Amino acid sequence: MRLRNKAVIAAVVIVGTSVALTGCSSAGSSGGAAGNTLVKISGGFTAAQATAFQADLDKWSKGKGITVKYSGSTNFQQSIVTSVKAGNPPDIAIYPQPGVLKSQISSMKPLDTLGVDVAAVTADEPNGLGDIGKFNGKTYGLPYSINVKSLVWFNPAAFKARGYQVPTTDAEMVALEKKIVSDGAGYPWCVGIESGAATGWAMTDWLEEYVLRYGGLTNYKDWISGKLPFSSDLVKKAAAKVQSEILADGQVNGGGKAMATTNFGKAGNQLFVSGKAQGQCFMMRQGTFIADFFPDNIKAEIAKKDTTNVNVFTLPTPSDAKTTGTLGGGDLVGAFNTNASTKKVVQYLVGKEFGTNGYASQAIFLSPHTTFDSSLYSSPFQAAAQKAVADAKIFGFDASDQMPGAVGSGTEWTNLTAWVTGQKTLNAALSDIDASFPKQ
Amino acid sequence: MQILSALASVAGGLAVSFLVYLGLNFIVGKTNTRWNRRLLPYVFIGPVLLLLLGFLVYPTIRTIVLSFVDGTTNKFNGFTNYASLFNSGDFLSTLLNNFLWILVVPAFTVVIGLGVAVLADRLGPKREKTFKSIIFFPMAISFVAAATMWKFMYTYDAPGQPQTGLLNAIWTGLTGADPIAWITIDAGRLNSFLLMIIVIWLNAGYAMVLLSAAIKGVPEETLEAARIDGATDRQIFFRVVAPQIQTTIVAVFVAVLIGVMKIFDIVFAMTGGTYNTNVLGVEFINQFFNFNNPGKASAVVVILMLAVIPVIIYQVRSYRNQEALR
Numbered sequence: 001m002r003l004r005n006k007a008v009i010a011a012v013v014i015v016g017t018s019v020a021l022t023g024c025s026s027a028g029s030s031g032g033a034a035g036n037t038l039v040k041i042s043g044g045f046t047a048a049q050a051t052a053f054q055a056d057l058d059k060w061s062k063g064k065g066i067t068v069k070y071s072g073s074t075n076f077q078q079s080i081v082t083s084v085k086a087g088n089p090p091d092i093a094i095y096p097q098p099g100v101l102k103s104q105i106s107s108m109k110p111l112d113t114l115g116v117d118v119a120a121v122t123a124d125e126p127n128g129l130g131d132i133g134k135f136n137g138k139t140y141g142l143p144y145s146i147n148v149k150s151l152v153w154f155n156p157a158a159f160k161a162r163g164y165q166v167p168t169t170d171a172e173m174v175a176l177e178k179k180i181v182s183d184g185a186g187y188p189w190c191v192g193i194e195s196g197a198a199t200g201w202a203m204t205d206w207l208e209e210y211v212l213r214y215g216g217l218t219n220y221k222d223w224i225s226g227k228l229p230f231s232s233d234l235v236k237k238a239a240a241k242v243q244s245e246i247l248a249d250g251q252v253n254g255g256g257k258a259m260a261t262t263n264f265g266k267a268g269n270q271l272f273v274s275g276k277a278q279g280q281c282f283m284m285r286q287g288t289f290i291a292d293f294f295p296d297n298i299k300a301e302i303a304k305k306d307t308t309n310v311n312v313f314t315l316p317t318p319s320d321a322k323t324t325g326t327l328g329g330g331d332l333v334g335a336f337n338t339n340a341s342t343k344k345v346v347q348y349l350v351g352k353e354f355g356t357n358g359y360a361s362q363a364i365f366l367s368p369h370t371t372f373d374s375s376l377y378s379s380p381f382q383a384a385a386q387k388a389v390a391d392a393k394i395f396g397f398d399a400s401d402q403m404p405g406a407v408g409s410g411t412e413w414t415n416l417t418a419w420v421t422g423q424k425t426l427n428a429a430l431s432d433i434d435a436s437f438p439k440q
Numbered sequence: 441m442q443i444l445s446a447l448a449s450v451a452g453g454l455a456v457s458f459l460v461y462l463g464l465n466f467i468v469g470k471t472n473t474r475w476n477r478r479l480l481p482y483v484f485i486g487p488v489l490l491l492l493l494g495f496l497v498y499p500t501i502r503t504i505v506l507s508f509v510d511g512t513t514n515k516f517n518g519f520t521n522y523a524s525l526f527n528s529g530d531f532l533s534t535l536l537n538n539f540l541w542i543l544v545v546p547a548f549t550v551v552i553g554l555g556v557a558v559l560a561d562r563l564g565p566k567r568e569k570t571f572k573s574i575i576f577f578p579m580a581i582s583f584v585a586a587a588t589m590w591k592f593m594y595t596y597d598a599p600g601q602p603q604t605g606l607l608n609a610i611w612t613g614l615t616g617a618d619p620i621a622w623i624t625i626d627a628g629r630l631n632s633f634l635l636m637i638i639v640i641w642l643n644a645g646y647a648m649v650l651l652s653a654a655i656k657g658v659p660e661e662t663l664e665a666a667r668i669d670g671a672t673d674r675q676i677f678f679r680v681v682a683p684q685i686q687t688t689i690v691a692v693f694v695a696v697l698i699g700v701m702k703i704f705d706i707v708f709a710m711t712g713g714t715y716n717t718n719v720l721g722v723e724f725i726n727q728f729f730n731f732n733n734p735g736k737a738s739a740v741v742v743i744l745m746l747a748v749i750p751v752i753i754y755q756v757r758s759y760r761n762q763e764a765l766r
Contacts, residue, residue, distance in 0.1 A: 081729055099732075196712050197714075254598045254619075257621040258599075260624050261623060405732050406733060409730050409731075410730055410731050411530070414713070421715065
């Protein structure tokens with residue numbers, strides 16, 4: 001009995017230790033094709049988008065002696081923070097949020113040292129895109145793809161059936177909303193801000209739209225850096241506008257609580273039903289990417305460039321606003337390596353040529369270069385978005401993405417959600433966000 | 441290729457650790473019997489102790505140190521992290537949620553588990569087995585999978601849309617009223633309780649199995665003696681059975697309690713801590729990964745650790761008492 005016990009313990013101990021030991025030895029290197037240098041890219045997009053991205057880079061890298069390997073993770077933020085802290089970063093990382101990039105610049109290589117001519121690359125990009133990834137006078141990140149958020153999606157067939165016109169000014173839009181409500185046709189807006197652990201981000205976009213327009217670019221930047229608090233008159237004015245658009249009675253089916261639990265991707269489904277009883281809504285403000293979330297029959301129409309049932313117009317600017325503008329975001333390319341192959345890949349990714357090897361066919365892609373050949377795009381909205389960017393006076397890069405993570409992907413989400421559901425008053429929510437802003 | 445290298449690492453690791461033990465055993469074998477007897481236990485327990493030091497004690501100390509460090513400047517800042525946590529209404533609300541979890545889940549789990557165990561004991565052996573299997577079944581489901589399933593219970597669809605959530609389908613079907621966004625209702629912390637139900641549902645089977653075994657272990661003589669003395673069923677349960685299975689009840693209660701203090705998966709998967717359902721586990725993930733604030737994240741962990749330690753001490757003590765009784 002004694003002996004057997006000992007044997008069992010010994011076996012357990014041996015297995016336990018060996019598992020611990022093997023953990024250390026598994027980080028072997030796996031080379032690509034013979035003789036090629038491997039460039040590893042990490043990013044947050046997966047599935048079809050990742051496949052297309054890889055395919056584009058495979059086509060580009062043929063014959064250049066480079067093998068590019070993209071690995072996407074839906075948990076990109078966690079994985080990049082962990083791998084950089086562990087001293088094992090990829091060669092290149094693609095950041096959906098500049099805040100995360102900023103937190104890692106001490107481990108990153110400035111793009112200037114990788115032979116990227118920042119001024120030349122950003123010459124045909126909207127204002128400010130070159131500055132998003134600029135810290136301490138050095139550029140650590142440049143976008144390879146951007147998105148435009150100031151788009152209002154609508155159903156042209158439904159508008160036609162009711163005799164509604166596409167509004168070109170804010171006054172026309174407000175009048176249209178009143179008419180939709182008084183006609184009993186349905187609800188003016190579709191809004192969904194549920195997004196799992198990221199619930200609330202869609203609300204930050206609504207707020208940013210109007211802070212940008214009422215305040216102009218300088219105030220907008222001060223707001224991002226924390227100089228202009230959330231409880232300032234400007235942000236309150238913007239919030240009041242958001243309130244009257246989507247939180248007032250009858251503006252959204254089910255009101256604030258419904259918005260908070262409706263997934264952002266599903267909200268648009270109600271554009272394509274008919275009648276108030278079914279919860280029909282007429283407009284949805286959302287970024288270019290949302291086309292991927294529409295019902296299958298609509299997506300099939302989009303693929304055929306058919307816009308009878310869905311189209312976009314630019315969110316109009318209120319008459320008392322300081323400026324017109326477009327709100328958008330972008331995925332920033334950052335580098336952790338300065339070898340020749342990494343240099344080449346980075347230069348390709350941020351340059352105007354990227355997308356020409358097939359990636360432009362992805363509906364989610366929008367080149368940051370306004371001179372990009374828009375005939376390469378597959379969806380009718382990509383070209384529309386590119387035109388909106390080229391026409392707008394200012395391009396406001398998503399503010400919450402640039403704020404410190406504790407605010408921009410934390411308290412701003414949760415507090416705006418609490419405001420939407422009625423758990424907090426607007427003033428309480430705004431001052432709670434201010435209180436959480438890290439002091440520099 | 442990767443599979444091969446993984447297999448090679450496993451085989452290599454096993455061989456190396458086996459050789460380490462073999463070598464140590466060999467060295468100790470060279471000593472005389474007195475020393476041999478003294479050293480041999482340490483040869484086998486030593487490496488494990490080292491691993492424990494490296495992977496448990498060291499990180500714990502490091503976490504405590506980090507909780508006094510500023511997240512961005514990496515300088516000591518005293519109790520600033522703690523102060524800013526306790527000055528935030530949202531964090532206090534998080535603590536209250538954790539407290540409610542601790543108060544509600546272990547108690548309900550034990551009561552339900554005990555109830556089922558007692559009642560199932562009175563069915564025939566065949567039916568007892570069937571019902572117990574059904575109730576034990578949720579134990580096999582991971583927390584995240586359970587959260588995904590229960591999302592369908594509480595799902596909200598805007599009025600006019602087909603209701604895919606079971607609760608809302610019943611609600612709108614019975615009353616004809618508009619669907620309710622259950623998971624956002626924090627009046628009386630209803631949404632937190634809705635999440636707790638999931639964990640109770642998952643753990644009730646575990647409690648039932650252990651308690652049922654304990655009840656079956658109660659000596660028949662004591663029950664017969666009580667019956668002869670004219671005790672009612674209720675008296676038999678509370679005066680005869682309950683005292684004899686008390687240690688098991690405590691063990692189950694504490695095990696569930698510790699699990700609930702560290703609750704994370706269900707809340708993270710269901711709400712991500714929004715709608716005022718946040719708990720410490722989720723707050724840690726947010727602070728560390730999303731807010732990039734290791735200092736505050738460590739402070740959250742230290743608070744959680746301080747809260748768990750008394751419970752563990754209690755558990756160890758009651759376990760010792762139990763051993764002493766044998």
